[in-house]
Amino acid sequence: MSNSAERDTEMANGEAEEDSADEQELLLGGLEKLVILPGQTSHAASFQIEQEDHTLGNSLRYFINKNPDVEFCGYTIPHPSETKMHIRIQTWEDTPTTAFDALRKGLEDMIEACDVVTEKFTDARDGFEASKQ
Amino acid sequence: MAYYGTNGYGDDAMDTESSGPKVTVREVESGRCDFVLQNCPLALANSLRRVMLAEIPTIAIDLVEVESNSSVLPDEFLAHRLGLIPLNSMNVASGLQYTRECGNCDDHCEQCSVTLRLHVKCSSPENLLVFAKDLIMVDGRTDDIGKPVIRDSAGNGPLLAKLRNGQELKLSCIAKKGIAKEHAKWAPSAAIGFEYDPNNKLRHVDYWYEVDAKDEWPVNQKNAEWESEETAADFTFNPDAQPSAFFFDLEATGVLEPDEIVHQGVDVLQKKLAEIINGLTRSDEGMNGGMSPDGYEPAPAEDDYAYGRGGTTPYGATAYGQNGYGGY
Structure with a gap:
């Protein structure tokens, strides 16, 4: 696994095996993939996503905006x-849709x-290969 | 009825056809695939294009240890040429680890790298040509990952160097997994043609012209005819129309088959999304993920992550280097 280096260290310390969440953390060098920026309310929030750019940003913005419950969605780098x-x-x-629900729905829709x-x-x-024969 | 490639007022790409996205493969040849993606938002089509260009993991030579180089080319010149040699990357995404994430070894091992050796000496009065085929894979993987891609009829592969009588090259190369965002040598695709609305019916471009734009600007006939004969001039302008047919012309470098590039492109995109869902779930569950204690900067890691950041690339521990960009 990707994080065996850490696992070995932890095992040596006699600690329990870590879960997939810690695994993710190691990949980002200790940074959180998703951070909620200050000032959030139930129906509005800003999220900071680590190591993403326009590849994801623009599409995700589009899919979230497709949700009729969403008043506004925008992204920036x-x-x-x-x-x-x-x-x-x-x-x-x-x-009843919160900003969190809207983000989750956007992500799932895009998947x-x-x-x-x-x-x-x-x-x-x-089909193309079949048509050639 | 001809397909117009755009959707009318108030229609959005995803809504018009209940059938959802549609793909037509128009042309396939070795290393090339031409397809049309329809009923799909521009944003998604562009994400797919970006991912296929820069974020699909492949393998390329990353470290070169030169034992002897009496050729006219400096070591770093050779190292650069070696890096650019296409190596078979089929199944790299699942079959090979990133060296920085490999827990099996301290430096590199067969689970996260492939070693290739080159040892040639010119002993004839004529010049000796050194080709990619002269690279010998050392630790035999059972699959073909890391094998130089050779597609010319002579079976030589790219030319690396020329040696004069008495000159010798002896080096070993360590090939690693990576993505083109870090270095273009990891690019699976050489170029991706991407076009929508070839007849400019949406007026997304404003062509400069002397007399008549229609006569003076080249049109991709194949794409233009796919949509309809109508050009911008005959088409009633609809400011709310959305593009919905995207012409991809994918040209591969040879390390991956073109259809594999498309599949992996979608895969990489989905993994990005899944990773964020994971982060969102963690913040929902009230774990330390999500909101940071000081409300702004991400919480500093409690553990010492120093070993995870040993800077080896010119990027050091920044963005694309050590922190696992593209590592899922």
Whole structure:
């Protein structure tokens, strides 16, 4: 596994095996992948995502904006030499959807869209190969 | 009915067709794949393009130990050329560890690297050409990861150097897993053609012209005909129309098959999302993830992570180097 170096150290100290959360932490060099920026309320929050850029930012912004419960969603990369991406989400206050729900839904929707693209691409490739024979 | 490549007022790419995204593969040849992605938002198509260019893990020579080099080329010149040699990267994503994350070894091992040796000496009066085929894989992996990609009919691979009588090259190379965001030598794709709205019906570009833009600007005929004969001039301008057909022309470097690049591109994108969901779940559960104690800067790690950051690349422990960019 990716974190066996740490595991070995910990095992030597007689500590219990770490969970996948710690594993993630090691990959980021001790930084959190997701940090909630100060000033959050139930229907509005800004998130800081570590080591992401426009590749994810723009698509994720799009998918979150697709949610009718979302009032506003925007992303920014505050400084070009820091690999941090900030994403701001505000949901309508008369909906039960919180900013957290909206982010989660956006992420899940995009995963789903990706699945469909893979599936359709595989079909199209197989179809193309079949048509050549 | 011709497909117009755009969606009308108030329609958004994802809503128009209940069938969802559609892919048509138009052309495939060795190292190339031309396909059209339809009913998909521009944002997602662009993410896919960016990921396929820069974030798919492959293997390339990263460290070179020169024992003897009496050629006319300086060591670092050779090291650079070696780095750029395409090495077979099929199954690298799952079959090889990042060296920085490998817990099996202190430096590098067969689980996170492939070693290639080169030993050639010119003993004839004629010049000796050194090719990628002369690189010998040392520790035999059962798969072909790290094997130089050779596609020319002579079976030579890229030319590395030329040796004169008496000159010798003796070196060993350590090939590692990486992504093109850190160094372009890890790029799986040489170029990705990406176009939408070839007839400029959406007016996303404003062409400069002498007399008539239609006559003066080159059009990709294949893409233009795919949509319809209509050009910007005949098309009623709709300011709310959204692009929804994207023409990809993927040109691979040879380290991965083009279809594999598309699949892995989507995979990498999904892993990015899953990682954030993971972070979000942790903050929901009230673990120390998410909100930091001081409310702004991420909490300093309690453990000493020094060993995880031993800077070996020019990037040191920053963004793309040691901290596992692309490491999931």
